[in-house]
Amino acid sequence: MKPNGGLQSKEEYYAVYNKQLNVYATREEKSIEVKKLNTNVLLSSLFIRDLNQVTTFKWDSISGKYLAVIFKDGSIRINDMLQNGKLVAFLRTKLNDIDSGIWDRILPSDDSEYTQSMSFNHDILKSLPQLVKYVTDGSNPNMTPFIPQTAIWRQYKKKITDMHILHQHSTDTFVIIINGEYILNLPNNNPNNRICKILSTSKGIYSCFYENGYVKEIDLHNFINDEGKAMTLLENYSLIKDYSKYAKDHVNVVMKKLIIPFLAFIDKLKDPSVHNFDVHEHLMLLFFDGTMSKELSEWLQYTIGEKNLETLQVMINSAYKNTSQILIMCIVPVLERLIILSNQLQSILLSLQLMNQGSIADLTNVMISETKQIIVQCQTLLKTTIEKIKIITHESVTLKTFLIWLEDKVHGVMDEEHSDVLDISADSKYAFQIIQSLDILFGRDVGYDILDSKDYLDKIASCESQLIKLNNLYIEETLINSIEIGPFVPLINQLYEPVSVLLLDVNMVKLGSTSAIVYLVKLLDGDKSKVMLGVIESTNHHIMKDIQVPYEDIDTVKGVRIATSVEETEDGCGFPRNNIRIVTHYDGDIYITRVCNILKEQSSPLKISPTYEDRPINSVAVMKLSFADVAL
Numbered sequence: 001m002k003p004n005g006g007l008q009s010k011e012e013y014y015a016v017y018n019k020q021l022n023v024y025a026t027r028e029e030k031s032i033e034v035k036k037l038n039t040n041v042l043l044s045s046l047f048i049r050d051l052n053q054v055t056t057f058k059w060d061s062i063s064g065k066y067l068a069v070i071f072k073d074g075s076i077r078i079n080d081m082l083q084n085g086k087l088v089a090f091l092r093t094k095l096n097d098i099d100s101g102i103w104d105r106i107l108p109s110d111d112s113e114y115t116q117s118m119s120f121n122h123d124i125l126k127s128l129p130q131l132v133k134y135v136t137d138g139s140n141p142n143m144t145p146f147i148p149q150t151a152i153w154r155q156y157k158k159k160i161t162d163m164h165i166l167h168q169h170s171t172d173t174f175v176i177i178i179n180g181e182y183i184l185n186l187p188n189n190n191p192n193n194r195i196c197k198i199l200s201t202s203k204g205i206y207s208c209f210y211e212n213g214y215v216k217e218i219d220l221h222n223f224i225n226d227e228g229k230a231m232t233l234l235e236n237y238s239l240i241k242d243y244s245k246y247a248k249d250h251v252n253v254v255m256k257k258l259i260i261p262f263l264a265f266i267d268k269l270k271d272p273s274v275h276n277f278d279v280h281e282h283l284m285l286l287f288f289d290g291t292m293s294k295e296l297s298e299w300l301q302y303t304i305g306e307k308n309l310e311t312l313q314v315m316i317n318s319a320y321k322n323t324s325q326i327l328i329m330c331i332v333p334v335l336e337r338l339i340i341l342s343n344q345l346q347s348i349l350l351s352l353q354l355m356n357q358g359s360i361a362d363l364t365n366v367m368i369s370e371t372k373q374i375i376v377q378c379q380t381l382l383k384t385t386i387e388k389i390k391i392i393t394h395e396s397v398t399l400k401t402f403l404i405w406l407e408d409k410v411h412g413v414m415d416e417e418h419s420d421v422l423d424i425s426a427d428s429k430y431a432f433q434i435i436q437s438l439d440i441l442f443g444r445d446v447g448y449d450i451l452d453s454k455d456y457l458d459k460i461a462s463c464e465s466q467l468i469k470l471n472n473l474y475i476e477e478t479l480i481n482s483i484e485i486g487p488f489v490p491l492i493n494q495l496y497e498p499v500s501v502l503l504l505d506v507n508m509v510k511l512g513s514t515s516a517i518v519y520l521v522k523l524l525d526g527d528k529s530k531v532m533l534g535v536i537e538s539t540n541h542h543i544m545k546d547i548q549v550p551y552e553d554i555d556t557v558k559g560v561r562i563a564t565s566v567e568e569t570e571d572g573c574g575f576p577r578n579n580i581r582i583v584t585h586y587d588g589d590i591y592i593t594r595v596c597n598i599l600k601e602q603s604s605p606l607k608i609s610p611t612y613e614d615r616p617i618n619s620v621a622v623m624k625l626s627f628a629d630v631a632l
Contacts, residue, residue: 018059018064020064023064025057032045032057033046044084044085053071057070060105061104062156065081066153074096074168074175075093076091076166089152094183094185095168098168100166100195100196101165101166102200104162104165106160106162106163106203108161109203124340125239125337128333129333130146133146133250134322134326134330141325148242150180150181154179165177165218167198169192169193169195174485176483178234181238182234184480186483188485189488190214193211195211196211197505197506197507199507201508202538204221204225205217205220206220209491209506210503213493213494213521214489215490216488217485218486219485228478229348229351229355230479232348233349234475236344237467237470240342240345240374243341244463246334247331247334247460248460250334255451259323259450261315265315269303269304270442279296280439282299300409304406306410306414316399328389331381332385332389339375342371346372370466374466377463378459380459381459384456398440401437402433402437402441407421492521492534496521501521501522503522504520504559505519505520509580517535517537517541518534519536520533520549520582530554531549532549533546533547533548534547549593556586560583560584561583581593582595
């Protein structure tokens with residue numbers, strides 16, 4: 001079966017269709033390109049250095065915007081193909097030698113949303129104001145809504161569960177990446193068996209078809225429906241992890257962007273090795289008895305001057321005002337959330353232990369101590385933060401008075417006729433504020449940290465350490481127990497025993513109102529190798545019927561795959577779109593064989609009569625092999 005005409009490129013063989021946007025992705029020499037379905041117009045291109053390292057690529061099945069490229073080294077790159085392949089997420093596992101993968105995006109069922117809305121267990125976090133994050137656009141600080149990194153590509157009007165499932169054939173280990181951040185490794189007992197393809201046969205059910213004809217089923221139904229509270233546990237754990245990173249990032253921003261530059265500037269102004277005198281001592285003498293030393297006069301005129309005076313004003317405002325703003329709007333809200341989530345995490349784990357009727361005493365002695373440490377650390381930081389806000393606000397007001405006094409002294413040195421703006425005798429608190437400011441700026445040790453950032457970072461690191469312990473001891477085990485992996489059972493191969501088989505491709509196909517699994521398998525029977533096309537019921541894996549695909553020389557076929565049409569209209573021969581397309585890759589040529597009306601029951605004997613037609617479908621010429629009057 002090899003007609004004279006064929007496709008002009010390999011696009012059809014590698015095409016992965018996107019029904020949401022009416023486009024398809026296909027492989028080129030060093031890229032994955034996205035093209036319009038009907039016109040083949042190039043819309044975007046994603047550079048791939050070595051396409052041999054790509055296992056597969058899968059479209060986002062909900063919005064259609066994103067394309068996940070799964071690599072053999074166990075990494076996944078999620079790209080926004082509406083922005084010319086912009087990378088929005090990079091997921092990495094510790095496994096390599098990946099032979100198959102799938103990306104499944106699961107929406108909640110209507111009944112689960114109703115059950116959740118009627119539940120008394122309402123999440124108090126939803127009643128809190130939205131968390132914001134501090135960003136700087138040049139010199140202009142700003143607050144924007146905080147969105148976790150994984151949520152950037154996961155945002156939708158309904159809550160989505162994202163499942164990336166990969167398989168390592170050398171160890172028969174499955175890797176499940178949940179919502180782009182939590183990784184589960186599920187080892188099995190059938191190493192060195194390659195998977196041809198993983199199919200989502202129903203919500204939360206995945207059939208893994210091995211090349212040798214065996215099949216294994218992964219059941220995530222209980223996990224997705226949160227029947228054992230595993231999903232709630234994971235969401236809680238992930239939020240604590242995200243918020244801990246958020247708190248750490250904002251403390252680092254305060255330290256690196258605000259405090260360190262400010263303190264470095266102050267240390268430079270008062271450096272005794274540069275100025276050869278004690279700035280703090282000389283300024284105190286100036287304030288108390290009006291003594292102006294020559295060194296201080298030169299320091300005020302040349303070191304401070306109008307330029308550095310203005311810089312000092314800006315840096316004090318930035319260090320104090322912005323730090324206070326971050327503490328109030330970012331650190332306090334996130335610590336409150338961490339305390340709430342830690343209490344919730346503790347309750348969930350205890351309830352799971354009670355549900356399992358296990359040793360509640362062991363869980364109490366170990367688990368509560370872990371969550372309690374997180375709660376105590378966050379409560380301590382919250383109390384410290386509130387105290388820091390008071391101190392920083394007070395010092396900020398105090399330093400404003402000092403800056404007016406210092407400006408008078410600088411201008412007085414530069415202009416003998418200058419009249420002081422600040423009248424110290426007008427308010428008794430002015431003198432106290434100036435003295436206190438001299439101590440704050442010039443009397444403290446070098447490198448003094450307004451926020452005491454190290455204490456914050458140490459306590460946050462302690463929380464993260466406790467969370468890791470909780471995950472290793474309890475959370476991971478709970479999640480694994482909510483996932484069922486079926487046995488390694490013969491399926492396609494048992495139909496052709498004792499002949500060995502090599503599964504070439506398998507796909508879900510819509511046949512009228514029925515969903516079925518269609519497979520292509522090569523029978524390895526010495527010189528009598530042949531390719532069979534068969535249909536399996538998707539619910540119970542019952543093999544319905546099969547038929548031989550009449551290749552003249554199977555050894556010249558480099559690859560073959562099953563493709564399903566994305567159009568919903570009738571095809572050119574009058575049949576509804578309940579047909580299958582077999583895309584065959586010969587050496588340098590691609591051909592399409594269309595199998596029409598495959599489930600039509602007929603009593604006549606098997607007759608296969610190929611007919612060729614050079615009409616364009618999706619702007620490419622095809623060869624059509626009609627199986628009229630033939631039932632599979």
